[in-house]
Amino acid sequence: MDKSLEKYVKNIVLMAEAMSLKAPKGMPEDKIIGEIRQKALSTYLLHEENDEILRERLYSKKPGDLSEEEAAGLSEFADAIFPIDKAVAYHVHRLLHDYAVLKGDRDLIIRSAYYMGLNVFYLRYENNDIGVSLFMDRIADHFGEAAEYYSEYDSFKSSETRSYIVRSYANRKLSPSYFNVIDTDVDLASNRKSFEAYRNHRRMIEQTLGICFDEKRRSENPEIPWDSFIETTYQGEVSFCLTSLRNAVFTNEQYNLIAKNSLYAASYLIRRDGDRLITSGKKIPIIDRYRFAASEYHAGLIHPNKLIETLLEIYDEVPHDDFSSDGIFANLRIPAFINAYRSHMNAEGRKKYGERAEKTIAAISDYLMKLPRNQYINEMSRYLGDIVWASITKKQGYNRQILDYILACHPPTYIHSHMVAWLCETLFLRIIETDPDSLRGIMGIEYVPAIRDSEREVARAIYRCGLYHDLGKCMIIEHVGNYTRRLTDEEFAVIKLHPILGNKLLLSMGSYEIEASAALNHHRTYDRKGGYPADAGVIPRKAEAIVDILTVADALDAGTDNVGRCYAASKTVDTLIDELKKGSGTRYAPYVVKVFDDPAFCSRIKREIDKKRRKIYAKTYVDMSRDEGR
C-alpha cells in the first residue's frame, strides 16, 4: 500500500486515541482545558492531512488513470479501513469498480460491487416511522450487480469470486422492500403491499438456500462457509417474519404461512446452536431463544402466557448490570418485546405475570442510567426505537431522563447543546428587556405584559429548546461517527436528517411540542428560502421567535468554539457577530441580531461564553472519564 494511504490509516487510530476523554477528578480546570485544546489542535492537523491524502490518492483519480499497482494498493487500503471508515471504503470500491469495468476484469467488478453494497449498507439510514430510507436503492443495485453473475458461476475459477457472488446473491434481500415491510395502516392496499414484500423476500431466501444446500456447489468449494451463509439467511428470515407478524395486517392464511416459515427458520437455528453448544458447554444464545419462543407463539404452538413466561425467564437469567451485547439485549430489547406481547395474555396470565412484566419495562430506565455512555455508539442507537416505544406510557420525568441520556452519549453534541441552551435563554432575556414587541406570539402569548409575567416559564422552555435542538445528531452518530476527515456526500445526507429525527423523537415522548418544532426548524434560514429540511412547512407562530433565537445561538456557539473544535478553525466572537449582521434579514432574524449593536452586551457575552464553555468542557471530561472507567 502507498505510504500516504498507510499514513491515513495510522492517523485514524491516532485520532481515536486523541478523542478518548480522560481527566481524573480533581485535575485543575486550566490543565484540563489546556489538554483539550492540545488534543483539538493535533486532531485538526491530522484532519487536514487526511483530507489532503484523500484528495490526492482517491478523489482526484479517474478510473482510466490508475496503474495496476495503484489499483492493488487501493484495494489493500479499502480492506484496511473497512472496520474503521466505511464511508471512504465505499468510494475506494467505487473507483476500483469503474476501473475494473474499463479493464473488463470480472472478478474485480464482482468484488468491488459486493463491497460497495456492504459499505453503503452500513451507512444506510432507515426509519419506517418517519418514512425515511437512505441509500436503499444503492444497496439493491450493488448487490444486484454482483448477484447477476450467478448465471455465469461455473466460468469463475476463483473460489473467492464465487463466494462474493453467493454473498451478494444472499444480500439481495437487503433491498428496499426488506425494510419497508412494516406498514401499520389497516387497509387492504397496505396488506397487499406487506404480503407482496414478504413473498419477494421469501423468494430470495429460497433461491439462496437452494444454492447453499446444493451438494455440487458445496463439494466443488468446501472452503466457502456455506453453513454460515445458511445461518445468516435463516436469521434474516426470522427477523423479517417476526417484525411483519407483529406489525402488519395479514389474512389468516398469509399469517399462518409466515408464522410457519418463521418457526422453521427459528428451529433450524436453535437446533444448530444445540448441536454446537452441547460440545462447548455454552448456553443457547438468548436472541435465538427469543426468536424461537416468539415463532412458536405466532405459529399457535404456545399460549401468549407461555411466551411472556419464557421472555421473563430469559430476562431474569441475565444480570441487570451486564453491559455486554447479551446484557443489553436482555435488559433493553426483551422488555420492549414483553411490552409488545403482554396485551395478548389472558386474565390468568396478567394475574400471574403482569406485575413482573411491568417491572421489566420500568427497569429500562435504571439500566440506561447505569449503562456506560461509550457503549451507546455500538449498541444503543439500534435499540432506540424500541426504548422510546416502550417508554411512551411512562411519566414525564422518565422521558426527560431518556432524552438527557441520549444527549450525554455524544460529548461534543452534549457540550454544544448546553452552550446553545444557555445562549438561547440569555438572548431571550435580553430581547424581553430591549424589544419585547418582537416576541409577540411566543408560546402562544400575544400580549407583551403577559410575556413578561411568564418570563421564567418561557425562559425555561427556550432553554430546553436549545438543549434538545441537536438530539437527532446523537441518534445518527453510529452512521457518521468519523471526525478524522471531511464528511463524504453520503454522510452529509445522513447528517441532514438530524432535525427530522430530533423532531420525531421529541414528539414521540409527548409534551415536547415546542421543543420538537424548534428542533425541526433550527437549520432553516429566517427568510425560509434556505437551509434544511426545505419541506418542513410553516413554523407555528408560537415557536417562531424561539426558532429565530435558536438559529442565532446555534451559529454563535458552533462558529466560536475555541476549546474543543479548533479543527474547524474557530472564529472569534467579534467575527461571528459581523457574520450575523451580514446575514440579518436573510439568514437571521433582524431583531435578534440587533442585540449585538450594544457594545456593553457584546463584551459581557464574550466574557461569559468563554467562562461557561471552559466549565462545561472541564466538567464533561471529568464525567466521561468516570464513565469510561466503569
Ligand SMILES: [Fe+2]
Ligand atoms: Fe443542528
Ligand SMILES: [Fe+2]
Ligand atoms: Fe446545533
